[in-house]
Amino acid sequence: MDLDNLPTMGFWRFAQQAPQELALIDPDGRRWTRGELLSECNKIVHGxxxxxxGAGDAVAILMPNSAQNLAILLAALQAGFLVVPINWHLAPAEVAYILSDSGAKAFFCHTDSLAIAEGAIAESGFAAEMTFCLGDSPNTDSYQALLADQSEHMPLDRATGMVMFYTSGTTGKPKGVRRAIPQVDPDTAATRFTMLLMLFGIQPGDDNVHFCGxxxxxxxxxxxxxxxxHLGHSVVMHERWDAEAMLRAIEQYRITTAHVVPTQLIRLTKLPEQTRAQYDVSTMRHMLHTAAPCPVEIKKTIIDWFGPCVYEYYASTxxxxxxxxxxxxxxxxxTVGKPWPGADIKIFDDDGSELGVNQRGTIYMLMTELSRFEYRDDPAKTANGRIGDYFTAGDIGYLNSEGFLFLCDRKIDMIISGGANIYPAEIExxxxxxxxxxxCCVFGIPNEEWGEEIKAVVQLAPGAEEASLISHQLFDFCAEKLARMKCPKTFDVVKQMPRDPNGKLYKRRLRDPYWQSHDRLV
Incomplete structure (x- = not known):
C-alpha cells in the first residue's frame, strides 16, 4: 500500500467537514455527533x-468504556501526548507501578474505578490535583472541572501523539511498549494508522458502523x-461484551464491522438456536478476530451463520x-493467514536456527518502520525477544508449504510430559x-514420573450433569479426537472461569496453586 498517496483522513478532519454526522453511540445510549466528540476532545487538550x-508527556486512563475515554485518546493523539490505557481490573499496587513507570503527568479515572485509583495514588504518591475523575470524587479533581471554560476550538501547535500499552506481565512486571512517534501531523498519522483496516478491504465512508464491546x-x-x-465510520460502544447484546446491536444499528476474540465467538455459538435465529446479522461485512487460536468447528459455525465476512489476523501489542x-x-x-504487505514471518528453534515447512518453533515477525518498538527502560527484554530485525511475542507455530501460518500455543503454556511437547490450545x-x-482451560501440573501431567478445568452449562459424572464423559470425548497422551488426566469444574471482559483468560490463577505447592516440596 502506497502510504504517500493515501487521501488525508482522520477523525478531526471528518468532524470539521461534517460535524452533524453521527460519531458515537455510547454505553448509555447517548448519540454523539462528530462535532460534539471533537469539542470534548479539544477541551481536554486545552485543559x-x-x-x-506538553508534547511528550504521558497521560494515564483508568476508565470503563465511555465517550470521555475515547475523547481522551483522541485528544492525546492530536496534542503530542503519550497516552497510557490501564486495565481497571488491576490491583491498586499494579496501577501504581504503571503510573510511576510511565511517568504519567495526568491521571483520568471514573467513579467506578475510584477506589482502585485512590489506592494507586496513595501508593505511588501521584498528585491528587492531577487526577481527574469522571463523576463525584471528594479526594481528586474532577473531569468536569478540567474542561470547564475551555475552548472547543481546534488547538494550535497540534502534534502527533502515541498510545503506550503495557504488556500483561506474564513474567515479572508489565512493560510499556513504546514506539517512536511519527514526525508527521496528526491527520497524516491517523491516515496511516487506518492502513490495517484497509488491508481487509474496509473503506472510508459514513455508511460503516463499528461495534466496540x-x-x-x-x-x-x-x-x-x-x-x-479516522475512516469516517460511526461507532456503537457497549460497556461490556454480551453475546445476545451484540446480536441485538448488529440488528438495531446495522453494524458492518466488529472486532472479537475466539472466546466471544464461542459464546455466540453457545447461544440457544432460537436466540441466534431472532436477529438479522446480514449487514455485517467484516467480522474480525484475533488474540488466540480459534477452534476450527467454532469458526465454521460462525462462517455458516454470518457468511463469508469473517477475517482473522495474527499480531500482538x-x-x-x-x-x-x-x-x-x-x-x-x-490458519491465521499469510503476512500482510510489508510484513514477514519466520520460524526459529531455540538455538536461533530458521526452521522449514511444517516444522514447529517460535514465531518471529519482521519489524517495519511503523511497528518498530522498544520496552520502556528495559533494553534486556527488548533484545531477548529479537533475532535481527525480527521479534517474537512468544507464540509457537509453523508455516505450511503455501506460506500460511498456523498457531500451536503460547510457548510459556506448552506442556512437556515424558519429553513430548503438548499444546493446550489443541486440547481446549x-x-x-x-x-x-x-x-475450558488446559495446563500442566507437576508429575514426579512424567514431569508434567495434563489438567483440564471446565465451566459447565446450566443444568449439566454433576462434576463426578461429567469427568468420565469428557475423557471419553477427548479420547475420540486426540491421542491418549494428550487427554487430560483429571478434570476440575468451576462455576466461572477467570476471564476479563474481553475474554482474556487469567490462566495463572488456575495453574499457579499447583506449582506453588510443588515448589515448597522440592
Whole structure:
C-alpha cells in the first residue's frame, strides 16, 4: 500500500467537514455527533495544556468504556501526548507501578474505578490535583472541572501523539511498549494508522458502523475503534461484551464491522438456536478476530451463520502480522493467514536456527518502520525477544508449504510430559466442542514420573450433569479426537472461569496453586 498517496483522513478532519454526522453511540445510549466528540476532545487538550502538560508527556486512563475515554485518546493523539490505557481490573499496587513507570503527568479515572485509583495514588504518591475523575470524587479533581471554560476550538501547535500499552506481565512486571512517534501531523498519522483496516478491504465512508464491546484498554480494541473514527465510520460502544447484546446491536444499528476474540465467538455459538435465529446479522461485512487460536468447528459455525465476512489476523501489542479471509481459511482450516504487505514471518528453534515447512518453533515477525518498538527502560527484554530485525511475542507455530501460518500455543503454556511437547490450545479446541462445556482451560501440573501431567478445568452449562459424572464423559470425548497422551488426566469444574471482559483468560490463577505447592516440596 502506497502510504504517500493515501487521501488525508482522520477523525478531526471528518468532524470539521461534517460535524452533524453521527460519531458515537455510547454505553448509555447517548448519540454523539462528530462535532460534539471533537469539542470534548479539544477541551481536554486545552485543559491539560493549562495544567502544564506538553508534547511528550504521558497521560494515564483508568476508565470503563465511555465517550470521555475515547475523547481522551483522541485528544492525546492530536496534542503530542503519550497516552497510557490501564486495565481497571488491576490491583491498586499494579496501577501504581504503571503510573510511576510511565511517568504519567495526568491521571483520568471514573467513579467506578475510584477506589482502585485512590489506592494507586496513595501508593505511588501521584498528585491528587492531577487526577481527574469522571463523576463525584471528594479526594481528586474532577473531569468536569478540567474542561470547564475551555475552548472547543481546534488547538494550535497540534502534534502527533502515541498510545503506550503495557504488556500483561506474564513474567515479572508489565512493560510499556513504546514506539517512536511519527514526525508527521496528526491527520497524516491517523491516515496511516487506518492502513490495517484497509488491508481487509474496509473503506472510508459514513455508511460503516463499528461495534466496540470490549474494553478500550486492550490494544486491538482501542486501535480498531479509533481507526474506524479516522475512516469516517460511526461507532456503537457497549460497556461490556454480551453475546445476545451484540446480536441485538448488529440488528438495531446495522453494524458492518466488529472486532472479537475466539472466546466471544464461542459464546455466540453457545447461544440457544432460537436466540441466534431472532436477529438479522446480514449487514455485517467484516467480522474480525484475533488474540488466540480459534477452534476450527467454532469458526465454521460462525462462517455458516454470518457468511463469508469473517477475517482473522495474527499480531500482538508489539506488532504483526498475518491475515486471512474466509475463502483462504476454508482452504486451510485453522490458519491465521499469510503476512500482510510489508510484513514477514519466520520460524526459529531455540538455538536461533530458521526452521522449514511444517516444522514447529517460535514465531518471529519482521519489524517495519511503523511497528518498530522498544520496552520502556528495559533494553534486556527488548533484545531477548529479537533475532535481527525480527521479534517474537512468544507464540509457537509453523508455516505450511503455501506460506500460511498456523498457531500451536503460547510457548510459556506448552506442556512437556515424558519429553513430548503438548499444546493446550489443541486440547481446549476439542473440549469446547462438548455440548455441556461453555468454557475450558488446559495446563500442566507437576508429575514426579512424567514431569508434567495434563489438567483440564471446565465451566459447565446450566443444568449439566454433576462434576463426578461429567469427568468420565469428557475423557471419553477427548479420547475420540486426540491421542491418549494428550487427554487430560483429571478434570476440575468451576462455576466461572477467570476471564476479563474481553475474554482474556487469567490462566495463572488456575495453574499457579499447583506449582506453588510443588515448589515448597522440592
Amino acid at each position: 491539560l495544556r493549562a495544567r502544564g502538560l 470490549s474494553p478500550l484498554y486492550h490494544t486491538a480494541v482501542a486501535n480498531w475503534t479509533t481507526s474506524s473514527l 508489539e506488532g504483526g502480522g498475518t491475515l486471512v479471509d474466509t475463502a483462504d481459511w476454508l482452504r486451510y482450516p485453522g 479446541s476439542v473440549l469446547i466442542g462438548h455440548p455441556q462445556v461453555v468454557d
